[in-house]
Amino acid sequence: MLTVNGPSTRYCDGISRRSALRIGALGFGAGALTLADLYRAEGSTGGRHKSVINIFLGGGPPHQDMWDIKTDAPPEIRGPFKPIATNVAGIEIGEVFPQIAAIMDKSVVIRSVVGAEDRHDSHQCMTGWNFNDLAPIGRRPSLGAVATKVLGPVDRSVPAFVGLANVGVWKNPGGPGFLGPSFSCFQPDGEGMANMKLNGITSDRLGDRQKLRLSLDQFKAEADATGMMRGVDAFTARAFDVLTSSKLLDALDLTKEDPRIVARYGDGKPYQFQYDGSPTINEHLLMARRLVEAGVRVVTLSYGRWDAHGDNFGMVRDHGGKLDQCLSALIEDLSLRGMLDDVTVIVWGEFGRTPRINANAGRDHWPQVSCAFMAGGGLRGGQAIGTTNRLGEYAKDRPVHFHEIFATLYRNLGIAPESTTLSDPTGRPQYLTTMSPIREIC
Numbered sequence: 333m334l335t336v337n338g339p340s341t342r343y344c345d346g347i348s349r350r351s352a353l354r355i356g357a358l359g360f361g362a363g364a365l366t367l368a369d370l371y372r373a374e375g376s377t378g379g380r381h382k383s384v385i386n387i388f389l390g391g392g393p394p395h396q397d398m399w400d401i402k403t404d405a406p407p408e409i410r411g412p413f414k415p416i417a418t419n420v421a422g423i424e425i426g427e428v429f430p431q432i433a434a435i436m437d438k439s440v441v442i443r444s445v446v447g448a449e450d451r452h453d454s455h456q457c458m459t460g461w462n463f464n465d466l467a468p469i470g471r472r473p474s475l476g477a478v479a480t481k482v483l484g485p486v487d488r489s490v491p492a493f494v495g496l497a498n499v500g501v502w503k504n505p506g507g508p509g510f511l512g513p514s515f516s517c518f519q520p521d522g523e524g525m526a527n528m529k530l531n532g533i534t535s536d537r538l539g540d541r542q543k544l545r546l547s548l549d550q551f552k553a554e555a556d557a558t559g560m561m562r563g564v565d566a567f568t569a570r571a572f573d574v575l576t577s578s579k580l581l582d583a584l585d586l587t588k589e590d591p592r593i594v595a596r597y598g599d600g601k602p603y604q605f606q607y608d609g610s611p612t613i614n615e616h617l618l619m620a621r622r623l624v625e626a627g628v629r630v631v632t633l634s635y636g637r638w639d640a641h642g643d644n645f646g647m648v649r650d651h652g653g654k655l656d657q658c659l660s661a662l663i664e665d666l667s668l669r670g671m672l673d674d675v676t677v678i679v680w681g682e683f684g685r686t687p688r689i690n691a692n693a694g695r696d697h698w699p700q701v702s703c704a705f706m707a708g709g710g711l712r713g714g715q716a717i718g719t720t721n722r723l724g725e726y727a728k729d730r731p732v733h734f735h736e737i738f739a740t741l742y743r744n745l746g747i748a749p750e751s752t753t754l755s756d757p758t759g760r761p762q763y764l765t766t767m768s769p770i771r772e773i774c
Contacts, residue, residue, distance in 0.1 A: 380674065381486045382709070382745045383624035384475060385662070386632045387617070387679040388454050389651075390502025390609050391639030394685035394695050395703035396724040397648045398426045399441040399716075402687075409687050409723050412645055420714040428652035431660035432705075437714040438663055438672065440706040440773055444718025444727035447734040448683040448699040452639070454497075457680055458506030458632065460738030460765055466510060469757050474506030475741055476630035477515040478764060481754065482747050486627035489579050491518035494623050497634035500610040505632040510756045517632070520584050583626040586615060594618065597661045600654045605647045609637020612651055614658035621665055624675055629745065638681055642692035655679075663707050676709030676744040678737070687723045701727050704737060709744035711773040735767040743769045 396402050401415040401424065415424035418436030425433055425441065432439065449456060455463045461472040473481070476493030485492045495505020495517040508515040582588055600612035612635060620631040635655065640647040659679060666672040684702035685695030701720055707713065718730040739749040742764055750768060753761035 381627065381629060383628060383675045384479075384630050384709075384741050384745060385617075385620045385624065385675060385677045386458065386475065386506075386630065386741075387659070387677070388457050388497070388502065388632065388634045389636060389638045389679065389681035390454060390500060390634045391452065391637050391681065392683045392685060392697060393638045393681045393703065394640070394644060394648060395443065395701065395720070396685070396687065397645065397695075398429070398652065399703045399705065400443040400720055400724060401426050402722065402724050405687070405723050408689055411689060413648070423714070423716045426648075426652065428649055429656045431656045435660055435663055435707075438667065438707055439713050440711055440715045440717065442704040442706065442717045442732050442737070442770075443720060444729065444731045445680070445684075445702045445704050445734065445737070446700075446727050446731040448702050450683060450697050450699040452502065453682060454502050454504045454506070454634065456682055456734060458504070459509065460734045466756065466762070470510035470512070471507065472762075473509030473511045473515065473754070474517075474632075475738065475745075476506050476517050476632060477508040477511050478742070478747070478754065479629045479745055480515045481511055482752065483629060483745065486629065487579065490583075490623075490627040491580070492629045493517040494628050494630070495519045495632045496616045496619060497610060497632065500606070500634060500637065501608045502634050502637075503610060505634075506630075510762075511754065517630075518580075579626050583622040583628075584619060586618060586622075589618065589622070593661075593665065596657075596665075598654065598657045600658065604650050605640070605643075606637050609639065610634040612636045612654045614654060614661075617658045617662045618665075621662060621671075621675075625669075625671070635679075640685070641690065641694040641696055644685070644689070644694045659705075666708060672708040673710045674708075676711070676741060677707045678704060678741065679706075680704035684724075687725050700725065701731075704732075706737075706740075706773070709740075711740075711744075713773075715772060717770070717772050730772075732770060733767055735765040736770050739765045739767055740769040740774060743774060 397411055397413050401413055402410045403415060414427045416427045416430060416433055417424055418433040420436040423436055425436070449462055451463055453463055455471070458474040459472045463471070465472055476495070480492040483492065497503040497505050498519060498521060505517050505519060586594055594615070597618045598614040600614035603611040616633045616635070620633060623631050636651040638647065638651065662677060663672065666675050681702065683697055683699040686698045690696060701724070718732055719728050720726060721728045742749040742752070747764070749765045753763055756762050
């Protein structure tokens with residue numbers, strides 16, 4: 333907690349100077365870490381930056397009902413969906429994605445992802461590594477944690493790593509691993525932004541966001557004038573800058589966005605098939621775009637609940653149609669703003685689903701092969717990489733490992749995956765991946 337002693341003079345809104353100075357620890361994943369801890373990461377220069385938006389389809393999306401329709405398989409394998417043509421000759425995808433089909437030239441589907449564990453967890457899609465790898469020393473750090481460590485923030489008032497997932501059993505936004513809690517992501521908590529409120533002050537007492545902002549502006553001006561901030565270390569001062577800057581708050585405030593753009597993304601409602609998973613919050617994809625625009629390097633979010641052991645096809649129609657709207661909107665939005673070459677979008681889950689449809693019209697866990705969708709980041713779009721066999725059981729041609737995908741993501745962030753290492757708590761250097769970027773798209 334950042335604590336600066338001073339007189340207990342009260343502002344006109346009822347918040348005391350001492351209350352304002354006692355800025356509570358912010359929510360950073362599993363631990364209560366201050367922003368000062370985060371900004372002890374290595375700094376970086378500002379300017380144009382590279383980012384990743386990692387959209388996790390928690391529960392395991394069915395590859396054969398999305399990007400790899402098996403028209404030649406028997407009925408108990410193929411399901412009800414038909415393939416549709418895309419704007420790239422020779423590439424077909426599932427019928428629930430007509431808007432994605434229209435921008436296939438900007439996109440890449442990977443139909444042969446291998447290396448998955450049979451484990452319901454976002455860890456592998458956030459780190460590239462198995463869950464128990466280096467478990468005795470804290471496990472592997474996520475992409476966002478590595479970006480925070482290696483690159484630091486673009487703007488000291490905006491965290492380098494933000495996680496939007498806050499609901500469901502697959503809400504883990506990616507942990508810091510052996511790097512330690514100082515490199516955890518920043519997690520906004522609902523509309524009231526609980527991670528940015530002053531310690532001990534309720535939302536009722538704070539009033540609306542404008543009242544809080546005016547209070548912080550007044551406090552900062554008086555603190556600078558009286559020299560109260562002298563002696564506070566530079567990293568704590570950066571934490572203070574986040575709390576007294578409007579950039580992060582504005583990025584998360586969709587009322588500041590053009591209503592026509594908000595409508596293009598949609599809201600993903602009504603939320604269906606959610607159960608213990610994440611809702612289909614389409615606005616999170618728009619929020620992700622606003623965050624990277626503000627300077628965030630890595631944004632993670634969890635979209636929907638894809639663990640369909642029953643009524644798999646109803647779930648795909650619901651979730652897939654909503655994802656089609658917001659994902660296509662995100663790619664078009666980034667393209668129109670001139671950001672697509674700088675922002676890599678990846679959409680995937682922890683494993684695939686069984687080729688054979690079960691008695692409940694569902695598909696079960698199938699780690700043997702899964703799928704991924706990518707766009708942006710300067711990648712060569714208009715491609716479908718890899719194939720599975722006729723029944724969708726295994727990668728027949730060009731298997732693509734998790735490590736290749738992560739090497740690509742690191743490369744796109746400006747981090748050399750083959751040569752960059754991080755020192756673990758024992759002092760040993762650890763490489764970020766064991767493989768090179770995907771050669772077909774880099």
